[in-house]
Amino acid sequence: MATLKEIGAELGLSVTTVSRALNGFPEVSEATRAKVQETADKLGYRPNRIAQRLVTGRSGMVGMIVKIKPDMSADQTFFEILTGLTAALSARETDLVLAVDQEDDPVLSYKKLLERDILDGFILNAPVMNDPRVDFLRERGIPFVLHGQDRPEPDYPTYGIDNAAVSADSVKLLSQLGHTRIGLINGELSAAHANDRLAGFMASMAALGLKADAVRNEASLESHGYVQALDLLSRPNPPTAFICATTLIASGVMRAVRDRGLKVPGDVSIMAHDDALPLTRAINFEPALTVTRAPLRDACEPLANILIDHLNGTPARDLQVVLNAELIVRGSTGPAPKEE
């Protein structure tokens, strides 16, 4: 509970000098800086954030709104993001204010939170295509960072992986292994990333002259993977390889393949995109899963830093990061089976 004034009184210095000493300003001598630092430590000084925020005009809080599905199911990715984000933000003296959105209108929760007038910016996750939240915040000039891409040429900070490239890389690997009938078990198309995966898949299949007629887009569930793979495998010319949106889907697909009496990777190759969630780890599959890998956890620190840099004045065009996922080849992919 020590204050700048108390430190100053202790040393016979002004608050100005104490403040500058502690904040590393150049116009204070090293000798005094050392003394100030020492008594600050001795008195257990911690800057009063509220006072700092009053004078800087910033609240030091950013918002994130969690969209909850009608069934109240917790998105597996949510805790992963939440964990990393709070840690990364707190390293930069920023707090996360969380709100839960159950409204039909996707921007209503943002309006409500903004009315309280205490947030410096927002972190937007799980975007849909042309996300209405983006338009809403952009119109009002509220800073935010988007996790992912919701449109081709954003003029706001974004951070995410190239989801079209994820599909392209996967198709490329499989086609090099000789596969020509490749299935895509995608996530729900309401999500922007699922759109990009689909677009990337269609484009690279077309570029190779392959027919992309084994595509399914549904929720990321084990059961979805199972059902869709079973269905596709009962075709006259079933796919010899599956690209799965998530490891969860992949586990369903693998179960389906085996239920049909087929071998992985002998008869069917399976690969997935891997967010590196602790629940379903690609490495624990039997055989270990070939993946495009981009740990969600890794996105948290960049997201936090991008938003805070943006708040500090860095222009949006310097804060648009699109990474490529890493391709990790493991045992679940192999050469296409010989045609009989």
Next chain:
Amino acid sequence: MATLKEIGAELGLSVTTVSRALNGFPEVSEATRAKVQETADKLGYRPNRIAQRLVTGRSGMVGMIVKIKPDMSADQTFFEILTGLTAALSARETDLVLAVDQEDDPVLSYKKLLERDILDGFILNAPVMNDPRVDFLRERGIPFVLHGQDRPEPDYPTYGIDNAAVSADSVKLLSQLGHTRIGLINGELSAAHANDRLAGFMASMAALGLKADAVRNEASLESHGYVQALDLLSRPNPPTAFICATTLIASGVMRAVRDRGLKVPGDVSIMAHDDALPLTRAINFEPALTVTRAPLRDACEPLANILIDHLNGTPARDLQVVLNAELIVRGSTGPAPKEE
């Protein structure tokens, strides 16, 4: 962005008067209050929370730390609590700062958050018996409210239901229906409420002279209910009634009962405690489930208010609420089957 000063300038009043007019102080005339209110509305005045907090010495933020299990599974109850809590807190101009705890040491996250020195208090949920977080916060004089009971005679604010009574009520109902062999499929004993349920069960069974030898304590999962019920039903003298810790467990128990070719409630009665989670609704069971009911959602507003009242000076002993769950008899319970 209007300030008190601007409103004052507009009307030729001092900031003092404007502040008092808006905050409903008695020493300002109704005429001026009306004028002040009017121009405040006209200018779109919103009090600067940061300035308020600086002068009141409070941050307006309370913390909650979410404990995540090693498998990163999201507790079903978490979103329920989060939703209600943010709403209730924001009604009292308070924000929720969330942190995620993955440490082994249960108090480490609290230490870290306290170091940042910006929280007025904490909301503690999912207590274990003699919760170490309680001891930690109590020692340092940090205000908090506990959702539930972790020890017999707390000297801090608490809010929760009487879990021993939940069991007692359930046992009473079933014994009045003639059941003598009653099973308890409880949650994990690490949770304080599971302890209380167990204690209440043992006590009331003993009071009735009944043998309490069909008790299982494990995670609240459908599969747990299924497995344990199957096991208990294969005994020579199987239970004729089950008390389940959650509706999720109850659904597993019901499946087990039917897999054994038994009828509910003809052969076996089933009841559960119902937190009123949207996922598994007691009323959607076939037959509808008899429950002791205490919606988790209903706890959020009291929790928020208790903590804030406590911060405002209300002593802890006036803020200890123990409610009784409502007993709702539906179709899943019936008279004990006649012994052959």
Next chain:
DNA sequence: CAAAAGACTCAAAACGTTTTGGATTGCGAA
């Protein structure tokens, strides 16, 4: 009719920090 009581209002201090615009010192250069 004076004094007390009430009704209403205000200036100023306070919260703890950052930042602006000097002020003071010592020292080498003109």
Next chain:
DNA sequence: TTCGCAATCCAAAACGTTTTGAGTCTTTTG
């Protein structure tokens, strides 16, 4: 000597609110 220039330091203002302690009227009371 005097001027300029770093190198240090400081007083005061500012952020927007709440609260304290008085002040000015008007009305009631003895």
